[in-house]
Structure formats: C-alpha cells, structure tokens
Amino acid sequence: MSSPHLHPPMQACILDLDGTLVDTLGDFVAVLGLVLSDLGLPGVTRDFIEHTIGRGSEHLVRTTLAHVGADMGTQPELFERAWLLYQQHYAAVNGEHAAIYPGVVEGLEALRARGIPLAVLTNKPGAPARELLKRKGLDGYFQHVFGGDEFARKKPDPLPLLKTCEALGTPPSATWMVGDSRNDAEAAHAAGCPLVLVTYGYNHGEDIRAVPAHQHVDRLDAISAGVPS
Ligand SMILES: O=C(O)COP(=O)(O)O
Numbered sequence: 001m002s003s004p005h006l007h008p009p010m011q012a013c014i015l016d017l018d019g020t021l022v023d024t025l026g027d028f029v030a031v032l033g034l035v036l037s038d039l040g041l042p043g044v045t046r047d048f049i050e051h052t053i054g055r056g057s058e059h060l061v062r063t064t065l066a067h068v069g070a071d072m073g074t075q076p077e078l079f080e081r082a083w084l085l086y087q088q089h090y091a092a093v094n095g096e097h098a099a100i101y102p103g104v105v106e107g108l109e110a111l112r113a114r115g116i117p118l119a120v121l122t123n124k125p126g127a128p129a130r131e132l133l134k135r136k137g138l139d140g141y142f143q144h145v146f147g148g149d150e151f152a153r154k155k156p157d158p159l160p161l162l163k164t165c166e167a168l169g170t171p172p173s174a175t176w177m178v179g180d181s182r183n184d185a186e187a188a189h190a191a192g193c194p195l196v197l198v199t200y201g202y203n204h205g206e207d208i209r210a211v212p213a214h215q216h217v218d219r220l221d222a223i224s225a226g227v228p229s
Pocket residue numbers: 016017018019053054055056057121122123124125
C-alpha cells in the first residue's frame with residue numbers, strides 16, 4: 001500500500017489544520033481552562049482535551065461540559081454561555097500556545113515548488129483557522145481555507161472535502177487529503193480522495209498507523225517524494 005508506484009497522481013492537496021499543520025493542543029487547554037474557570041466549573045486534563053478535539057469546537061465545548069458534570073438538561077443556557085466565552089477566549093489566545101510541526105514548512109514548500117494547489121480544510125471554525133494560519137505565517141501557501149462552520153456538515157462527512165475539491169477545480173481521485181485523524185481518513189475514503197496520515201497529532205487515543213492510508217508519514221516533508229504528479 002505504501003509503495004510509490006501504487007500512488008494515484010496528485011493534482012491538488014487538501015490539508016487538515018489542528019494536529020497536522022499546527023500543534024494547537026496548548027491553545028485548547030488554555031482556552032477551556034479560562035471558560036471553565038469563568039463558569040465556576042472544575043477543570044479537565046490535557047489528555048481529555050487531546051482525545052476530544054477534532055470534531056469541531058462546539059463538540060469540544062459540549063463534551064467538556066458533560067465531562068465535568070454540568071447539567072445542560074436543567075440549564076439549557078449553559079452551553080450558549082460557554083460557547084460565547086469559548087469564542088471570545090479563543091480569539092484572544094489563538095496561536096499563543098501553538099507551534100508549527102517540524103517538516104511542515106519544508107513540506108509545503110516542496111508541494112508549492114511542484115506547482116500543486118493547496119487548501120486547508122479543518123473542523124475548526126473558519127475565522128480562527130484563517131487567523132491562526134496568518135499568525136503562524138502559513139496563510140500564503142493556500143488558495144482556500146475552509147472551516148467546520150462553512151459547510152452543512154463537518155468531517156468525517158465527505159461533503160466538505162468534495163466542496164473543497166470543487167473549489168480547487170480538481171477531481172477527488174487526484175486531490176490528496178492529508179490529516180491526523182480517523183475523521184480525515186473517513187472523509188477521504190468516502191469522497192474518493194487519496195489519503196496521507198501523519199503519525200503525530202490527535203487521534204482520540206487510537207494508533208493512526210492501524211487506519212488504512214496510501215501513506216503514513218512522520219513529517220509532512222516526507223509526502224512529496226513518493227507521490228507522482
Ligand atoms: O477544531 C477541531 O475540532 C480540530 O479540527 P481539525 O483537526 O479538523 O483541524
């Protein structure tokens with residue numbers, strides 16, 4: 001499966017953000033700490049957050065509230081308050097505790113040098129995703145950046161991936177998806193996009209090497225070498 005001659009061609013490449021391009025766990029930890037403290041609720045561990053991120057920020061906030069025992073049944077407004085606080089704190093913190101993974105800039109440079117159009121598709125909302133890329137100096141690489149709030153459904157549904165292929169103007173069969181989690185893998189399989197999984201990042205505690213892909217890489221700059229254009 002990982003032998004180079006089996007690789008489909010690459011006409012464009014769509015990349016996930018959190019856990020693939022940027023290690024944002026520290027931002028999520030800081031922001032959720034602030035939100036829970038504002039609400040007078042107990043904190044959660046870094047491990048819990050690492051295992052919960054990836055399905056979008058609303059899912060993260062809702063799951064965190066449930067985890068600390070907040071009763072959203074009797075306090076239906078609690079989620080709305082927490083969500084508002086989350087967005088405010090995230091906008092302020094965004095990128096402060098986040099770092100670009102080793103090999104990412106080199107990998108993006110290599111793809112760009114080959115003339116491969118690039119896009120980001122994340123389950124993070126679009127506005128903070130674009131701001132994060134800007135703050136980290138990565139925004140110039142991408143023709144499109146789409147967030148989880150910009151399509152009717154999020155990854156692992158294939159819809160956002162198919163829409164991103166449409167925006168790039170390339171067929172899914174030649175538009176590669178690069179991600180760190182089963183959400184990315186399921187979306188890619190369902191959309192018919194070739195898949196690269198990075199072995200770092202956040203995958204809900206599961207071993208990503210066990211998830212089928214055309215390639216598993218330890219660094220983003222290992223992609224370009226094996227993929228024909
Ligand atoms: O905000 C999230 O849930 C993370 O999103 P991503 O891994 O799709 O970039």
